[in-house]
Amino acid sequence: MTADEIVPQIAVVIVNYNTADETAASIASVLAMTRTPTEIVVVDNGSRDGSVETLRARFPEIAVVDAGENLGFAAGVNRGVAHTTAPWVLLLNPDTVVLDGAIDALLAYARAHPEHRVYGGRTVRPDGSTDPSSCWGAMSLWSLACFATGLSTAFKRSRIFDPESLGSWQRDSVREVPIITGCLLLISREDWTLLGGMDETYFLYGEDADFSARAWEHGMRPVIVPSATIIHAVGGSTASSGRKMSMVMAGKATVLRRRWHPAAAAIGIALLQVGTAVRALPAGARGRRGTTWQVVWGHRRAWRTGYPASRPALFGDAPAEPTTRTTDIPLGGKS
CATH class of the missing domain: 1.10.167 (Regulator of G-protein Signalling 4; domain 2)
Known part of the structure; x- marks a missing residue:
């Protein structure tokens, strides 16, 4: 079978906004560290740093969709998925580096455990420490009351007083979770279509909580798979x-x-x-x-x-x- 005859099994969708270098590093890691045939689509949200030209020149084998404006995350993701055909869809942050075999492990688990239907992985910081942002607990009146009283800060990572953090769990064991974030999220195209993609009412943040809630309502059981580990850069002033x-x-x-x-x-x-x-x-x-x-x-x-x-x-x-x-x-x- 020639390279042209290899049918992509996973569509990797990345939304980019003025992060050409970070996105390029993420794409390079996907290409180097993934054995499963993939198609990669980058949706550029009106970048001003030459991202479209840079990414097209460096990676002629991927698709770069120039949105021409800032669509936000949800609409950008939906636009990207619409440009793909693979049976599985993987959402990936542009500020991530995929470790060897991470995407392969995530797909293998999904195929072996189809009952979950939505899958996330483990994110670590560049120094190797756990970055908990691959998943969260859902809001409740109790979690909001803990926030209002300062308990969630005083008892950070407490399962009781900081429940949205999911406690001290290091994302190092298989576990069903309320919310899998768009940093690393795998779902079949069939289920993506069933859920209607991301709700474009959300411009940035909250859309993955809404998406996961709808997944649970449809009988899906989002799960974290620690063998699928990526590096996620976190920081800022x-x-x-x-x-x-x-x-x-x-x-x-x-x-x-x-x-x-x-x-x-x-x-x-x-x-x-x-x-x-x-x-x-x-x-x-x-x-x-x-x-x-x-x-x-x-x-x-x-x-x-x-x-x-x-x-x-x-x-x-x-x-x-x-x-x-x-x-x-x-x-x-x-x-």
Whole structure:
């Protein structure tokens, strides 16, 4: 069988926004470390750094879709999947490096355990320590109350007081989880179509929580497969962390408004605001300015409405943050 006759089994979809070098490194790792025949599609969300030209020149064997504008993550992913044909779809962050055999192991597990239908892996930081952002617990009134009272920060990684973090679990054992993030997510094309892809109401953050919730409603059982390990770069300045956390909060507010009963959603959003104040006010009292939570508090009128209303205030015409899910932060993940 010639190379042209090899039928791709996995469609790897990456959304890029002004991250040409990081995306190129991620693509190179997929090509070098994956034995399963793959097709790779990069959707460029209106980058200004020459990403489209750079990626097309470096990787003529992949498809680079020039969206021409900032579609956001959900719409970008949907656009990318629509350009693929493989029977399995893999969402991958642009700031990741795939380790040897990771994608092969994820697909092998999915084929051997078809009952789960949605699959994630283990992410580690460049230094080898666990990056927990491959999965999270779902929001509940209890988890939001813990956030509002500061318990999720005081008892970080506690299964009781920081439940969205899933406790101290290092993502090193097979486990069903409420939410698998778009950092590394495998699903069959049939199930992707059944779920209708990502909800494009979400611009950035929250869409994978919504996606996973719909998966559970359809009888799927999202699971983490630790043999599928990738490196995920995480970092950023305090200012950018404040902007990013504001976007996370907008995603959470959207999940609450779209998936919870209106009365419960109102309580949940109120708890988000209280928790933000609990973290922002002490720094202000000490004369510190521009901390992560002060920035989030300052943006509260924007994020508490949820998407799509939150988008103009948080992003404008030239967002300061990449719309590629460069990290995923639970409520208790930053103090």
